[in-house]
Amino acid sequence: MKVTLKVWRQKSRNTPGEFKTYESPALNPNMSFLEMLDVVNEELANRGEEPIAFDHDCREGICGTCSLVIDGKPHGPHQGVATCQTYMRSFKNGDEIVVEPFRARAFPLVKDLVVDRKALDRIQHAGGFISVRTGSAPDANNILVPKENADLAMDAAQCIGCGACVAACKNASAMLFVAAKVSHLGLLPQGQPERHRRVKAMVDQMDAEGFGGCTVTGSCEAVCPKEISLDFIARMNRDYAAALIRGEPKPIAGSGAG
Amino acid sequence: MATLNSNIPAGPLAQKWEHHKFSTKLINPANKRKYKIIVVGAGLAGSSAAATLAELGYEVHNFVFHDSPRRAHSVAAQGGINAAKNYQNDGDSVHRLFYDTIKGGDFRAREANVHRLAEVSVNIIDQCAAQGVPFAREYGGLLDNRSFGGAQVSRTFYARGQTGQQLLLGAYSALCRNIANGGVKSHTHAEMLDLVVVDGHAKGIIVRNLQTGEITRHNADAVVLATGGYGNAYNLSTYARGSNATAIWRAYKRGACFGNPCYTQIHPTCIPVSGDYQSKLTLMSESLRNDGRVWVPKKKDDCKRNPADIAESDRDYYLERMYPAFGNLAPRDIASRAAKVVCDEGRGIGETGLGVYLDFADAIKRLGEGKVRERYGNLFAMYHEITNEDAYQTPMRIYPAMHYTMGGLWVDYNLMSNLPGLFVLGEANFSDHGANRLGASALMQGLADGYFVLPATISGYLATQKPDKRPATDNAAFKQAEESVQTITKRLLNNKGSRTPASFHKALGKLIWEHCGMARTKAGLERGIKLIGELREQYWKHVKVAGEAGEWNQSLENAGRVADFMELGELLCRDALHREESCGGHFREEYQYTKNDAEVQQGLVNPGDVKRRDDVFAYVAAWEYAGEGKAPVLNKEPLVYEEVKMSTRSYK
Structure with a gap:
């Protein structure tokens, strides 16, 4: 099979970009989409043209490095998979495929199809953790976690941090990403002491990074490679409201030591 | 020669770490912030x-x-x-x-x-x-x-x-x-x-x-x-x-x-290679061997048949047969080699003949599909995406891969x-x-x-280094190291060659897999070393790197990494050549058990299992760089066992 690619090319953040059209060489339908790009890039390199820059690493759907909006959909045509797990058998011989970067104000472009997603890390720095020093933990079985909670926490925790939810959202909101992290830790007994501080800090940082607000269209859930549920956004909103009402927790009188 | 001191603490094995932690010097809290530590990775x-x-x-x-x-x-x-x-x-x-x-x-x-x-x-x-x-x-x-x-x-x-x-x-x-x-x-x-x-x-x-x-x-x-x-x-x-x-x-x-x-x-359980365009191999977790059974047909003629049509009595559950005590949970090196052996006998399955079945039919019968889905659902889904096959219905095809x-x-x-x-x-x-x-x-x-x-x-x-006394970055060693990096970058970018780094990487990978993969021989390794040397020469003559130094440049990144793999690949083969024994993942065909060995007759191991030579090779080989174009120096750290006796490794 062969396909025609319309690919966004942009030398750097400050130079204008444009779509360029490339004809693929003969492809095997069992190739992954990224392997198809490898083959196209080898051809470009052999012709003396600059290869298309795109992000990728593990190529098994877990590191969250790959991105791409394929025919208008982040991570391509299939549900519940990342771009690296999209195979050419999902396309037809002769198809024209449009390939763009993830676009959002909080994701500045680096080159061609590569964007900078460090804003997601900065949200994590704001509070995406349980404060536990190495060596200070009690025996693991001293903390009992009901299986249902552990399973639900895992559903949220499997977020790969790719940013497809942002790319799909018309407001470029990062609510699904933040909700996944907040819910994962908030569902576990270990996460309770910092629960309200965490949600407040992470949401504030999300806003500061320039991500948009959530209008619950559900496009994030539809493109999420880990199929993380919109329900987690509701869960986070509830925690956020509770955090606002509680305000900053005040120290208990008389509890300070010398 | 390098000085290798393992610094293993004295005393009984179970107390070494406790004692060592106590005898290691500490840094006082006020001084700790004066020490700067770089962590890469x-x-x-x-x-x-x-x-x-x-x-x-x-x-x-x-x-x-x-x-x-x-x-x-x-x-x-x-x-x-x-x-x-x-x-x-x-x-x-x-x-x-x-x-x-x-x-x-x-x-x-x-x-x-x-x-x-x-x-x-x-x-x-x-x-x-x-x-x-x-x-x-x-x-x-x-x-x-x-x-x-x-x-x-x-x-x-x-x-x-x-x-x-x-x-x-x-x-x-x-x-x-x-x-x-x-x-x-x-x-x-x-x-x-x-x-x-x-x-x-x-x-x-x-x-x-x-x-x-x-x-x-x-x-x-x-x-x-x-x-x-x-x-x-x-x-x-x-x-x-x-x-x-x-x-x-x-x-x-x-x-x-x-x-x-x-x-x-x-690793024994990976999805088999399907074509030359392939960029990576995907692992199917070892945990699958808790419930999956590994088999190939007993008869070569059955290899291309639909697995469902092959009668139970015509299947060879070879791990269960060869290692009854551990069965499908035999260690990785053993399971991989066994897969290679049955495929080399012509009993491999799939288009290339380089594959074996990992079958969940029994587990689904015993536990129900729901339970299997709960345990391994994401792995089955991953398998489906890559192969377009449903492992709930038909056995997975797997083959060993570098892991x-x-x-x-x-x-x-x-x-x-x-x-x-x-x-x-x-x-x-x-x-x-x-x-x-x-x-x-x-x-x-x-x-x-x-x-x-x-x-x-x-x-x-x-504690042996004075606080706040680390060398500044204008030290001559920093300057020299930076120049050496710049030299490599310039050499790669200015090379007016005709082949991409990726094509060289493919060629290198094939060479190492063939000559230093699951089974290694003296002749094969010698040939591998020679061919890798030739490929490296070709690399520096013909590699072509696109783009410039001062920008995002994936060709340049890759070119530097491939250059290092070229050198490392040779050291890998050299070490394999010098180690004239088999142990774990290092299998030298010259050193394996045969039916004449006492250990086989006692039922500890199978013919074809790895044979160590503790009298000569119970040491760590630590290779030391000797300079461009010179053979590396071999240093040896003897492995002294105080607690355990080095014995025949049996999983039967």
């Missing part, structure tokens, strides 16, 4: 080390080539993490985990290191659970376990088929907390391209910013490498595409010894290389797995090194 070992060192009060700088520390390839580990908790009351103990790991490594690891690993394994689970790692639970809220290859107890903790991801996110969350409070300065898109050695001590690194191409110098009181293994020398592997050996290789060229490079792990490297930079008991001030953690060092790693032990080692071992040992070195 942010997988399990790197991020856990960076976070813990910052908690102790050191000034920590963390460098990753990814856009975020959360992307390191530890994230892809599926099955689980071992710990001697004995929560199942099935007879586990620190000593048993120690023994299983020593035996699993075919008696080629250091006793003291492995015992320490087993000791701290229990603390790791506590630490991770407290961080909020969502481990699998039983209905009562307690932690669940499963079993893994090479063990007869259930000691593996897991989070669905994404244990590596969850442990990494736990370590990353600890790192985030320390980045936020200023303890760690995080440098992303920052690739280490050289190690700076001042007066024989590691005192800094040279880094290229992958976004801008800028080259910078960074000084420190100690440098920690946690940059993973070198399996991508084989090109096709289960590693991430970006995984590379540049950091450890350039440290080797600055004087750090490379331990046991020929100890590589070929992990037990070899790595040589370190002593303190995880310090022979270059003082250089520490090496996780897969990047050689220390704990001997000649074969057991499943669910890589996560254990990465986190043991980072959370518990290095933070306790590094002060011993720092």
Whole structure:
């Protein structure tokens, strides 16, 4: 099979970009989409043209490095998979495929199809953790976690941090990403002491990074490679409201030591 | 010759670590912030080390080539993490985990290191659970376990088929907390391209910013490498595409010894290669062998038939037949070699004949499809995406693939290389797995090194260095190292060749797989070394690198990494050639059991199993760089066993 690619090319953040059209060489339908790009890039390199820059690493759907909006959909045509797990058998011989970067104000472009997603890390720095020093933990079985909670926490925790939810959202909101992290830790007994501080800090940082607000269209859930549920956004909103009402927790009188 | 002192503490095995921690010098809290430590890499070992060192009060700088520390390839580990908790009351103990790991490594690891690993394994689970790692639970809220290859107890903790991801996110969350409070300065898109050695001590690194191409110098009181293994020398592997050996290789060229490079792990259960365009191979977790049964047809003629049409009596469940005590949970090296043997006999399945079945029909009958889906659903889904086949209906097709490297930079008991001030953690060092790693032990080692071992040992070195006295970056050694990096970059970009680095990488991978893969011979290795040498010459004559130095340039990144793999590949073969014995993942066809051996007649091993030569090869081979075009120098660290007797490794 062969396909025609319309690919966004942009030398750097400050130079204008444009779509360029490339004809693929003969492809095997069992190739992954990224392997198809490898083959196209080898051809470009052999012709003396600059290869298309795109992000990728593990190529098994877990590191969250790959991105791409394929025919208008982040991570391509299939549900519940990342771009690296999209195979050419999902396309037809002769198809024209449009390939763009993830676009959002909080994701500045680096080159061609590569964007900078460090804003997601900065949200994590704001509070995406349980404060536990190495060596200070009690025996693991001293903390009992009901299986249902552990399973639900895992559903949220499997977020790969790719940013497809942002790319799909018309407001470029990062609510699904933040909700996944907040819910994962908030569902576990270990996460309770910092629960309200965490949600407040992470949401504030999300806003500061320039991500948009959530209008619950559900496009994030539809493109999420880990199929993380919109329900987690509701869960986070509830925690956020509770955090606002509680305000900053005040120290208990008389509890300070010398 | 390098001086190799393993610094294994004296005293009984079970008390060595306790004693050592007590006798290691400490740094007082007010002085800790005067020491700057560079940690390269942010997988399990790197991020856990960076976070813990910052908690102790050191000034920590963390460098990753990814856009975020959360992307390191530890994230892809599926099955689980071992710990001697004995929560199942099935007879586990620190000593048993120690023994299983020593035996699993075919008696080629250091006793003291492995015992320490087993000791701290229990603390790791506590630490991770407290961080909020969502481990699998039983209905009562307690932690669940499963079993893994090479063990007869259930000691593996897991989070669905994404244990590596969850442990990494736990370590990353600890790192985030320390980045936020200023303890760690995080440098992303920052690739280490050289190690700076001042007066024989590691005192800094040279880094290229992958976004801008800028080259910078960074000084420190100690440098920690946690940059993973070198399996991508084989090109096709289960590693991430970006995984590379540049950091450890350039440290080797600055004087750090490379331990046991020929100890590589070929994992038995990966999705078979389907075509020349392929960029990577995908692992199917070893945990699948808990419920899946491995088989091939007994008759060659049946190989192309639909597996459902092959009668039970015409199937050869070869692992259950050959290793009845461990069956489908035989260790990885043994399971891989057995798959190769049946395929070499012409009984392999699939289009290429390089494949065996992993069949869940019995498990589905016994447990129901729902239970199988709950245990392995994400793996079955992954298999379906790649192969377009439904493993609930028809058996999976699997074949061994390059997966992990037990070899790595040589370190002593303190995880310090022979270059003082250089520490090496996780897969990047050689220390704990001997000649074969057991499943669910890589996560254990990465986190043991980072959370518990290095933070306790590094002060011993720092106490010998005056605070606030590290060399400045205008020191001649920094200048020389930066120039050396610039020279390589210029040479690559100015080469007016005609072939891409990727095409050379493919050729190199094929050469190493063919000559230094699952079965190795003297003649094959000699030929491999010659061909790799020729390919390397071709590389520097004909490689063509697109783009410029001062920009995001994936061709340039890749070109440097491939150049290092070319050199490392040769050392790998050289080590395999010199080790005239078989052990673990290193199988030399000349050294295998035959039906005439007493061990076979006693029923301990099968003909064709690996045959060690403890009288000659019970040592760590630590290779030392001797300069461009010169043969590396072989240093030997004898393996002295005080507790365990090196015996025949039997899984029958």
